[in-house]
Amino acid sequence: MLQFFEQAKKHLENDAIIHDGVIYKYEQLIATSQKFAGILLNNTPDLNQARVSFMVPPGFDYVKTLWAIWIAGGVAVPLCISHPLSSLEYVLDDTQSSILVISNEFKEVLAPYLQKANISVIVIEDVNEERTTFPASLPDIEKQRNALILYTSGTTNKPKGVVTTHINIEAQINTLINAWEWSSNDRITCVLPLHHVHGIINVVGCSLWAGATCYFTTGFSPKLIFDLIEQGKLNVFMAVPTIYYKMIAYFETLTIEEQNLLRACMKKFRLMVCGSAALPVSVMNKWAQISGHLLLERYGMTELGMAISNPYHGDRKAGYVGIPLPGVEIKLADEHFVQVEDQMPGEILVKGANVFKEYWQRPEATQAAFTNDGWFKTGDVAVIENGYYRIMGRQSVDIIKSGGYKISALEIEEVLRTNEMIQDCAVVGIDDEEWGELIVAAIVLKPDFINDFKDKKVSDWIVNYIASYKKPRRYLVLNDLPRNAMGKVVKNDIKKMFV
């Protein structure tokens, strides 16, 4: 029996999920997931690591589906609910998913795929739970099995599937349960998308492991979060820096009385965490003023879960991500993967049970991601100052972090080059307090379009091929892209042109 299930059984009477006011107890979550596992199994004994993609909005149905896939022995592939068809097809084809679970609302976007694909489709709303019986038996799942595939952008133009096993997931959750002292009295809200580690592991995974309560609202909105806070529903909160930025902006529009009420409610929180991108010191300070809490900043990655964290007890330092989490081994290394001297910057290398198993069906990429002696190379550079790690940046200029999302400049460039007006382009991220980095593109136009370029035309076109959060927010038309003696585009020069 997988441990997440054992954990849930300890808290049958507790509220597991509260979604738009409806309460689901652990007992109900367990029973519903088991029944749904039976539907996925469809009279077979074990899904045997078949990939099951699912496109279900955050909430009870999402968790039920994820758990059912694991109980039935499948590998869960959560699809991003805001992706256009081409990005969804890419993941469905790359994982060779044999089952697709969807909510009714996504039938339309997936219709062209469903017509041609040979995949078994289950629509959540079409399943009559009352008429569904428990499966006669459930498979015994070994923890070494693959559990989850999440897609991450990197220094290649197409996202790669990051495969984690049940052992990896348990390690990622266990270290946080201990380090941040999760308990069954905790109450958190999930405001993050559920196709990434931050939402899946840190918020939903940890809260349900601890027997705590996870609130879901429909979509992200500062007002909805502050409403829950004001009602005294929450005592833990986790988000990316952009969300804290947006909440501060909203808070500042409130009256003094409303602000004071919220301040009093936030003071009662046990923990507020920030991560996925660098937390600007200005945001940390403003949040401390309004909430009375010093945000606990931590560092993580899809391939690792969380690796470095400021302490729950003890000094939380602005601009620093803290110290390695228990069970996570870290080394700062030079270009030959040799440990750097004290106080010197180096690439963060990581070992531990938390580290992912492989990139899905990309043995070369997997091999390239590890040193010969088994350290995972993060591509992030850090330095240790007074015992605390400070992230200095990434080795690759082609990786952009915007709104907490990791985005490949190469992926956007490849799409832009297919536009009829564009001859060449270079995409970069420029510093931005709200978004972390803002995605911008320098473009060279084809001669016929030199007098006919409109940003909006490209913006409206590109969302057919990439998610809206990946679209460039500004364009700069150049005669030529700046290149070095080797002919390589100098992206740092392009960044300067936008500033």
Ligand code: MCA
């Ligand atoms: C959206 N907009 C943007 C961006 N995204 N503008 C500039 N840059 C962006 N990146 C614009 C939209 O175009 C739209 O404007 C308006 O903002 C609202 O769009 P919407 O999608 O509704 O935005 P939102 O709901 O306000 O989203 C902001 C968000 C979201 C909630 C911060 O970006 C988000 O959920 N980020 C978290 C991602 C995450 O979970 N990352 C963790 C992965 P218009 O209508 O004019 O177009 S990292 C991870 O998992 C590792 C392990 C870790 O360490 O945690």
Ligand code: AMP
């Ligand atoms: P992802 O692959 O989407 O999980 O993004 C992981 C990347 O986010 C890391 O490799 C870092 O570049 C970045 N990241 C995560 N947390 C932090 C943080 N606290 N400070 C700076 N960068 C971070």
